[in-house]
Amino acid sequence: MGRVRAAAQEAGARTELYILEIICRTLKLYLRARQRELMKRLQMFAEDLFKKEVIDVLNCVTCPSKHEHFWRVEIKKLIINKFGSEALTEEEKRSDYNLKDSLSRLVRGFVIQRLMQMLGLQYDEDLLNEAKRALMDGREFEFTLLDFPEGALKPKVCLPTTLSFLNGLELILLVARSNTCLLSI
Numbered sequence: 001m002g003r004v005r006a007a008a009q010e011a012g013a014r015t016e017l018y019i020l021e022i023i024c025r026t027l028k029l030y031l032r033a034r035q036r037e038l039m040k041r042l043q044m045f046a047e048d049l050f051k052k053e054v055i056d057v058l059n060c061v062t063c064p065s066k067h068e069h070f071w072r073v074e075i076k077k078l079i080i081n082k083f084g085s086e087a088l089t090e091e092e093k094r095s096d097y098n099l100k101d102s103l104s105r106l107v108r109g110f111v112i113q114r115l116m117q118m119l120g121l122q123y124d125e126d127l128l129n130e131a132k133r134a135l136m137d138g139r140e141f142e143f144t145l146l147d148f149p150e151g152a153l154k155p156k157v158c159l160p161t162t163l164s165f166l167n168g169l170e171l172i173l174l175v176a177r178s179n180t181c182l183l184s185i
Contacts, residue, residue: 019102022087024114026078031057031119048145054119055143061112062131062141064100071100108135123148 034053042049060067076099079087091097103111109132116123127147134141 016102016104016107020107020111020114022079022083023075023099023103024111024118026075026082027057027061027115028118029082030075030078047150051145051148054121055145055148058112058115058143061100061108061115062135062143064098065140068098071098072096075099105136105138109133111135121148 031053034057035050038049038053060070064071072095076088076093079099080093085093088099092099092102100108112131112135113128116128124147131141131143
């Protein structure tokens with residue numbers, strides 16, 4: 001993706017959609033890493049804590065003034081790590097450059113929509129439209145826990161449950177039986 005964006009820039013093409021996708025993919029990876037760390041500390045799924053992680057990342061996009069360091073430093077490191085140094089222009093790599101400035105107001109609204117889709121969030125269309133409208137108007141929008149109903153998040157981590165434990169045990173027994181049958185032949 002970084003190489004594609006660099007080649008498109010050299011050809012003089014508009015690259016706003018490339019940086020939109022790069023940012024969204026990076027934010028998704030960033031969130032998943034935060035969720036994995038949270039899961040290690042918790043040892044069990046707690047939806048509200050995972051929702052808070054999601055909301056924090058969404059608010060990085062919708063309330064960028066509260067996350068200046070993230071947009072000037074952190075996300076650039078993540079992008080370069082994932083997509084290579086050619087994913088960002090020399091200007092965008094500068095520490096005084098705020099990466100959100102690479103996106104027009106129109107595209108900023110679509111970042112939040114694309115990110116919510118990538119995360120598989122269940123959300124109210126009115127909520128999304130309100131957030132997009134705010135971003136396109138140059139205003140900030142802050143998500144809260146109340147914006148997402150219970151069950152809105154589908155965890156992407158493997159959670160051991162009694163059913164999955166029993167399914168695993170059944171598989172082990174089937175393999176053991178098949179090995180016993182093969183040995184008796």
